[in-house]
Every structure is written in C-alpha cells, then in structure tokens.
Amino acid sequence: MSKKEIITGIIVLLIISMTSxxxxxxxxGATKPRIDEQKKIEAARINREIFPEGAKFSDTITENGMTYVEVYSADGGLAGRVFDVTSAxxxxxVAVKIGIDGELRIKGVRILSxxxxxxxxxxxxxIGFLDQFKDKFGNTLCLKKDSAEGTVDAITGATISSRAVADGIKKLQEKLSRAEK
Amino acid sequence: MKKLIDLKSFSLGLWKENPVFYLMLGLCPLLAVSASLKDALGMGAAFIFVLTGANITVSIIRRWVPAHIRIPVFIIVIATFVTIVDYSMAAFLPPLHRSLGVYLPLMVVNCIILGRAEAFASKNNIVNSALDGLGMGLGFTLAILAIAVLRELPGQGTVFGIRVLGKSYTPFLIMIMPPGAFLVIGFLIALKNSMGRRKNKC
Amino acid sequence: MLNEANLGLIFLSAFLVNNILLIRFLGLCSFIGISTNLKSSVGMGAAVVFVTVMACSISWAVYRYLLLPFRLEYLRTAAFILTIASFVQFEEIIIRKKVPAMYKAFGIYLPLITTNCAILASAFLGIDYKLSFIQNLVFALGISAGYCLIIVLFASIRERIDSAPIPVNFRGVPIAFILTGLMSLALMGFKGLFKL
Known part of the structure; x- marks a missing residue:
C-alpha cells in the first residue's frame, strides 16, 4: 500500500466518521427531549391507573433503599405513595409498581417489566390477577396455596411468577408497617 | 452494465433470492422477535429503512471510497442508520422499542445489510440500489411475518393481538418460546426445499 | 437484578439459563454454518471465547471512560462495532506473528467473528445490565462458554445425523434447525434454576 493510498484512506474515513x-x-438532540417526556408520560399513566383519585404526583424519591413517588389528593393532602419494587x-x-395509601392498604399493582x-x-x-391484591393486608396477600389465610388465586401453571408478585407486595407492606412502629 | 432503472433489482429479493430462505442470512432477529406479529412488523419496518438508507448512501459514496477501507466505511454508514432508527423508535414508539430491545442495535452486524452494501450497492447506481434495498427489506419483512403468524396463531390463538381462535382453544405455548422459532424455520426451509429450489449457504 | 447477583450466578445465567445461541438466538449464522464439522466447531468456539472476553472488556472501558464522560452514549453502536472490528484485525496480526500455533488452530475463524452478533450483543448487554468491570468479564466468559458448549455438542450430533435416514427435503439446514429447537427445549429446563 502506497503512502498516498493510506492518506486518502484516512481522510475518507475521517470525513465519513465526522458526518456520521x-x-x-x-x-x-432532536429525540432526547421526546424520549424523556415519553418516559415521564408512561410513568404518570401507570401512577394514575393505580391512583385514579390522585391529583398531583411528586418526583421520584429514594429513601432507606426504597424508591417511590408521593401522591397528593385534590385538597393537597398526602393520599399515598407508589413504590417501585423488584421481586425475583x-x-x-420482575419490576412491580405498588400503590399504597396512608393506612397501608394496597391501592393497585402494575407490572413494569x-x-x-x-x-x-x-x-x-x-389486570384480573393484579386486582386481587386491592385493599388487602398481611397474610391475605399470600397465594391461596401458600397460606391458610391467603386469598390470591395463582395463575395456572405459573405459581412461582404469581408468588413473586405476592411476595414483593407483602414484603413492602411489612417493611412499611415496621417503619411506622 | 445494468440498466439505469431495473425493476428486477426490486423483485428478486421478494421471493426468488429472498435473503432469508434463499441465502440463509440475518437469522438472529428473524427468530428472536417473531414471537408476536406486532414486534415482527416493527422489526421489518426498521429493517427496510436501514437497508434502503444504507444502500442509497453506499451507492452515492461508492466512487470516493477506496477499496481497502470500504468495509469500515460501510459499517459506519450502517451504524449511523441503525442508531437513527433506535433513537426515533425510542422517541415515538417506546413500547415497541422496549420489546425489540437489544435486537434493534444488533442490526448493525446483520449479514443481509452488510452483504447488500458490499455485493450490490457498491456496484450499482442509486435508483437500483434503493430498489434492491426495498426489495430485500420487504423480502425479509415477509419472511419474519410468515414466521410470526405461524408462532403467534398456534402459540397464543391471536393475530396481531386479536383473538381469532375461540376461547376454548388451548394455546400451544411452545411455539412462542425459543424452541418454537427453531422448529418453525426448520419446517419452512424444508417446505421451500420441497418446492424445488435447493440452495443453502450461509 | 443481575448487577446485584454474585459472580457465580452471573456466569451460570449467561452460560445456561439465557444461553446466547438457544435462548437469545444470537450468533446463529456462524453456528449453522460451521457446526457441520466437529473440529472447526472447537476452533470457532475457542476463538469466540477469546474474542468475546477481550472485546467486551475493551468496549466496556470505551463506554465507561470515553463515551460516558463526554455524554456520547448515542455513538455506542458505532463505537462498539468499530472497536470490535479493529480489535479482531489487530489481534489477527499479533497472533499470526507471535503465536503461529494458535493462529493455525483458530486464525481462519477470526475474520468471521467481526460479524458474529453474539460478541456485539455481549458488549451491549453488559452495558444494559449496568455491570461492573469484573461482572462484565465473568458475564462475557459465561456467554462465550455457552456458545462454545452448544456449538461443540451440536457439531457432534450433526456428524451422527449425516448417516441417519432423513427425508430429502429435511436434509442439511432444516434438520439442523429442528435439532436446535430440541436442544433449546432441553435448555428451557434451566429457566427458574435459581432466582436473580
């Protein structure tokens, strides 16, 4: 390869790389704001599904290893929180969003990924599976086959997946009630 | 020398030299995102865009690119188009972008795209290269849609997410899991072989 | 999440549970093309292990120390493929000069590796899972070991298949795919092996 060929090669590569x-x-630059906005819209949509009566949602807060947004009702009072939880x-x-109100009742559950x-x-x-968790406490959050008090029907053929969701919710609730005491 | 506008460069990719069934190329996205028709259609559209865009660009710059550095140049061109699709999809179709996942940026090493740039676009004029890109892209899209129908319909009883087989139908779940993809493509190639053309190479 | 798991789990997850060939469908072109012969499969497998581990470590460093500080994440695709392509070229020259025995063993597979999507995918996935350098190294090792295991196993099966009575239309690639499907089915059993 002659010197000239090498130099033309470098120049062409340089021009192409710079153009690219x-x-x-x-x-x-053109898509970034929209991507961020889409993420926000998506998060807000899920929060609203869980907390239909929520008027205002705070930004994401991370505290004591928990990630959540605070939900305010129309009169400005704290209506509850929506937590991000990861379960095995x-x-x-499994990434789960769990809405919990001031009395630690489950308001709604959605699966993120x-x-x-x-x-x-x-x-x-x-939704039919997830709605079973609404308004429940403690051991009633277990699957029927895991605990005598359990009230949740597992998905046929997917007990481990169902248990993952139930466990995630139960652990969060226990952690919160311990924190309150 | 080929004609200025040769419609054959468009039609060849559709069936006779279909990049998937004839050339056995670009298998990864074909199998990975064919579990649902929606994802398959999204992948096909992205594929047509990248292939046509890369073909046109390569055809435009083909006179100025010295032969010894053509492969890195082609790779940069393809990577540029892939990144454009990646970010536009994230901005406008976030659910689709999520379900295509890592397979979208991986188009950059798809042998069909690099293969067409090298074998066709670097030797032909812009119009024919664009037609070739469209034809090969459509051929790929048809193939991936065919596989997706054969997986989604028995696997979930739906077409494009709409239930067509009655409620009493028990889904044949294996079809939407990884083994189903391999079985479907195996049988499809056997079908194509039985239709007379036996030419396989990778 | 994967970046919180210990190294053993990361390795097993990449090696078996999410096997790159059978579960993630990556690297299939070379897999179907080369697995007709056991000897070349071993060579290819070894070459993939070597290149994946090196290329993933380099592209991890490129992302962490070059792209992130300058906020150039959008150049990731282009930067990684160029890194891998130039690394493979560079390595080919070095190996040919310094370790001719090694070059003889898997040198001819090196150029093919640039377009092997398994390697680029490992680099992407390591970044997507937000792994640390050591985790990324183990992850790359797991992925490539998974590739190596399956291609060697599969080549042994395919050599036997040659002497089996198979319908004409299924000979060659179709039966290879159907066999891959059956192997993939076996590997599905590892799903749920452990919790991440």
Missing part, C-alpha cells in the same frame, strides 16, 4: 457523528448528535420471578427480576415465560408467567401483567 454530526448527524447522530443532531438526531440525539421465575425467569429473572419481567422476563417470565410467555403465555404462562407473562400473565402476571393481567
């Missing part, structure tokens, strides 16, 4: 870099930084599922971590088996464990995202 400039183009990408423009794309990044069958195929990997999971890697459970499609068609079986993935049904933990079904």
């Amino acid at each position: 870099g400039c183009l990408l930084s423009w794309v990044y 599922g069958y195929g990997g971590p 999971h890697t459970e088996t499609p068609g079986l464990g993935s049904k933990i995202s079904d």
Whole structure:
C-alpha cells in the first residue's frame, strides 16, 4: 500500500466518521427531549391507573433503599405513595409498581417489566390477577396455596411468577408497617 | 452494465433470492422477535429503512471510497442508520422499542445489510440500489411475518393481538418460546426445499 | 437484578439459563454454518471465547471512560462495532506473528467473528445490565462458554445425523434447525434454576 493510498484512506474515513457523528448528535438532540417526556408520560399513566383519585404526583424519591413517588389528593393532602419494587420471578427480576395509601392498604399493582415465560408467567401483567391484591393486608396477600389465610388465586401453571408478585407486595407492606412502629 | 432503472433489482429479493430462505442470512432477529406479529412488523419496518438508507448512501459514496477501507466505511454508514432508527423508535414508539430491545442495535452486524452494501450497492447506481434495498427489506419483512403468524396463531390463538381462535382453544405455548422459532424455520426451509429450489449457504 | 447477583450466578445465567445461541438466538449464522464439522466447531468456539472476553472488556472501558464522560452514549453502536472490528484485525496480526500455533488452530475463524452478533450483543448487554468491570468479564466468559458448549455438542450430533435416514427435503439446514429447537427445549429446563 502506497503512502498516498493510506492518506486518502484516512481522510475518507475521517470525513465519513465526522458526518456520521454530526448527524447522530443532531438526531440525539432532536429525540432526547421526546424520549424523556415519553418516559415521564408512561410513568404518570401507570401512577394514575393505580391512583385514579390522585391529583398531583411528586418526583421520584429514594429513601432507606426504597424508591417511590408521593401522591397528593385534590385538597393537597398526602393520599399515598407508589413504590417501585423488584421481586425475583421465575425467569429473572420482575419490576412491580405498588400503590399504597396512608393506612397501608394496597391501592393497585402494575407490572413494569419481567422476563417470565410467555403465555404462562407473562400473565402476571393481567389486570384480573393484579386486582386481587386491592385493599388487602398481611397474610391475605399470600397465594391461596401458600397460606391458610391467603386469598390470591395463582395463575395456572405459573405459581412461582404469581408468588413473586405476592411476595414483593407483602414484603413492602411489612417493611412499611415496621417503619411506622 | 445494468440498466439505469431495473425493476428486477426490486423483485428478486421478494421471493426468488429472498435473503432469508434463499441465502440463509440475518437469522438472529428473524427468530428472536417473531414471537408476536406486532414486534415482527416493527422489526421489518426498521429493517427496510436501514437497508434502503444504507444502500442509497453506499451507492452515492461508492466512487470516493477506496477499496481497502470500504468495509469500515460501510459499517459506519450502517451504524449511523441503525442508531437513527433506535433513537426515533425510542422517541415515538417506546413500547415497541422496549420489546425489540437489544435486537434493534444488533442490526448493525446483520449479514443481509452488510452483504447488500458490499455485493450490490457498491456496484450499482442509486435508483437500483434503493430498489434492491426495498426489495430485500420487504423480502425479509415477509419472511419474519410468515414466521410470526405461524408462532403467534398456534402459540397464543391471536393475530396481531386479536383473538381469532375461540376461547376454548388451548394455546400451544411452545411455539412462542425459543424452541418454537427453531422448529418453525426448520419446517419452512424444508417446505421451500420441497418446492424445488435447493440452495443453502450461509 | 443481575448487577446485584454474585459472580457465580452471573456466569451460570449467561452460560445456561439465557444461553446466547438457544435462548437469545444470537450468533446463529456462524453456528449453522460451521457446526457441520466437529473440529472447526472447537476452533470457532475457542476463538469466540477469546474474542468475546477481550472485546467486551475493551468496549466496556470505551463506554465507561470515553463515551460516558463526554455524554456520547448515542455513538455506542458505532463505537462498539468499530472497536470490535479493529480489535479482531489487530489481534489477527499479533497472533499470526507471535503465536503461529494458535493462529493455525483458530486464525481462519477470526475474520468471521467481526460479524458474529453474539460478541456485539455481549458488549451491549453488559452495558444494559449496568455491570461492573469484573461482572462484565465473568458475564462475557459465561456467554462465550455457552456458545462454545452448544456449538461443540451440536457439531457432534450433526456428524451422527449425516448417516441417519432423513427425508430429502429435511436434509442439511432444516434438520439442523429442528435439532436446535430440541436442544433449546432441553435448555428451557434451566429457566427458574435459581432466582436473580
């Protein structure tokens, strides 16, 4: 390879890389605000699903190893909190959002992400399953087959995934009630 | 020398030289995101955009790129288009972006895209390169949709998320799990072989 | 999460539970193409282990110390593929000069590795899971060991298959895919092996 060829090669590569870099930084600048906004909209939508009566939601707060947003009602009082919890599922971590009101009652549960088996464990995202946790306390949050007091029906063929969600909720509630005492 | 506008460069990719079934290329996204039709359609659209964009760009710059550095140049061009799709999808279709996950940026090493840039776009004019990109992209999309139908319908009883098989249908779950993808493509290639064309290479 | 798990779990998760070939569907082109022969499969497997571990460590450092401080995360795709491509070229030259025996063993597979999506994927996934350097190293080792294990096992099966009576239309690639499906089915059993 002659010297001239090497130099043209370097110049061409340089021009292409710079064009690509400039183009990408423009794309990044143009899409970044929208990506952030979309994330916020998505989070707000889930929070509103869990707390339909919430008028205002705070920014994310991290405290004592817990991540949550505070929910305020229309009159400005604290209506409850929505927690981000990670629980160990069958195929990997399950990210759950749990809404809890001032009396530590479960207001609503939504699944953010999971890697459970499609068609079986993935049904933990079904509203019908998640609504079973509403307004419940302590051992009633267990699966029926795990505890005599349990009231939650596990998803057929996906006991471990169902238990992951139930455990996540129960642990959070226990932690909060300990913190209150 | 090829004609200025040759419609054949478009139609070849659709069936006769379908990048997937004929050339056995670009298998990873094909199997990984074909569990649901929605994801498959998204992947196909992204694929057409990147392939056409990369083909056009490579065709434009082909005269100025010395042969010994063409591969890195092609890779940069492809990576640029892939990143554009990646960020636009994150901005406008976040749920789709989430479910395509790591397979979207991985288009950059997809052998179909680099293969077309090297084998076609670097030797042909802009119009034909664009047509080739569209044709090969559509061929890929058709293949991935075909596999997705064969997985989603028996696996969940739905098409595009809409239930078509009655409630009493018990889903054949294996189809939407990883083994199902391998079985479907194995049988599809066997079907294509039985239709007379036996040419396999990777 | 994976970045909170201990190193053994990270390794097993990458090695078996989320096997790169059978569960994540990555690196399939080379897998189907090369596994027809046991000897070349061993060579390819060894080459993949070596390159994945090195390339992942380098691209981890590139991301952490070059892209992040300058807020250039959007150049990740381009930067990683170029890093891997130039690393492979560089390595090929070094190995050919310094360790000819090693070059003889898997040198011819090195150029093929640049477009092996398993390697780029390991680099991406390590960043996506927010792993530390050591975790990333173990993760890369697990992924590539998983690739190596499956390609060697599969090549042994395929060599036997050659002498089996198979319908004409299924010979070659189709039966290879169906076999892969069955192996993948076996590997699904590892899902839920442990909790992360």
